[in-house]
Amino acid sequence: MRTAKAPKRDLAAARVHIGGAGRLGTAIALTLHAAGIRHISCNDPQTFEEEQFGCMVFSRRSDLGRPKVHVIDRFFDGRPGIIFEPLVAPNESPKARPLLEKADVIVSAANKLSARLYLERTAIALKKPVVQASVQDGRRALGGSVSVWTPSAGCACFGCLFPRPKVRFSRGEVLPPSVTSAIAAIAAQRVLDLLGGPASPAPNLTIIDLANYAMEAISVKPRPSCKICAAAVTLNRARVIVAGK
Numbered sequence: 239m240r241t242a243k244a245p246k247r248d249l250a251a252a253r254v255h256i257g258g259a260g261r262l263g264t265a266i267a268l269t270l271h272a273a274g275i276r277h278i279s280c281n282d283p284q285t286f287e288e289e290q291f292g293c294m295v296f297s298r299r300s301d302l303g304r305p306k307v308h309v310i311d312r313f314f315d316g317r318p319g320i321i322f323e324p325l326v327a328p329n330e331s332p333k334a335r336p337l338l339e340k341a342d343v344i345v346s347a348a349n350k351l352s353a354r355l356y357l358e359r360t361a362i363a364l365k366k367p368v369v370q371a372s373v374q375d376g377r378r379a380l381g382g383s384v385s386v387w388t389p390s391a392g393c394a395c396f397g398c399l400f401p402r403p404k405v406r407f408s409r410g411e412v413l414p415p416s417v418t419s420a421i422a423a424i425a426a427q428r429v430l431d432l433l434g435g436p437a438s439p440a441p442n443l444t445i446i447d448l449a450n451y452a453m454e455a456i457s458v459k460p461r462p463s464c465k466i467c468a469a470a471v472t473l474n475r476a477r478v479i480v481a482g483k
């Protein structure tokens with residue numbers, strides 16, 4: 239079992255960018271802030287709606303109609319030790335590019351696969367570590383996954399996992415707050431791991447099954463035909479952690 243180690247990089251000097259300010263992106267931002275990351279940027283084009291009161295527990299009625307990233311910005315405003323840069327724009331916007339270029343780690347929590355793949359492709363082009371946090375529709379499963387790509391690690395990217403990127407997701411998805419919080423906490427821990435030094439990203443895919451309180455860590459090799467990283471997927475089970483099954 240690994241133990242907590244002193245980070246090799248000064249977390250206060252590290253910059254993290256989060257693509258997506260929904261339930262996952264918001265929870266990841268709050269966890270990274272609590273862990274000592276002082277510079278966080280986040281982009282999202284959407285405005286705050288009634289249904290989001292549950293995931294942004296710090297929000298107010300006056301936030302209705304405001305950009306989600308501004309709602310998070312207002313929460314951080316005045317708190318010591320945090321510089322938050324909000325951007326009202328989708329991942330694909332050229333305005334997001336400078337934030338991605340400045341980031342030490344890029345996190346993707348977008349609600350569209352195309353936006354996630356765009357961020358993955360851009361992170362790979364910039365040679366930046368990228369963490370993808372995903373939650374499954376609660377009507378089908380209680381869990382999700384966290385994948386990691388880092389330069390020169392020879393691991394699969396998020397695109398390798400989706401050989402047919404035109405996957406359709408059914409509408410009206412259910413995202414239980416307890417599940418999104420658990421996935422967000424694991425994603426934030428991976429970010430802290432990446433900032434801690436040049437550790438191997440393997441296993442680079444973590445699958446979380448909260449229905450059985452099980453977590454599986456897998457090393458996935460690149461897929462040669464991948465359109466995102468042009469590289470082969472071979473699953474090598476690295477280790478399995480099962481609790482309470």
Ligand SMILES: [Zn+2]
Pocket residue numbers: 394395396397398399460461464465466467468469
């Ligand atoms: Zn790939």
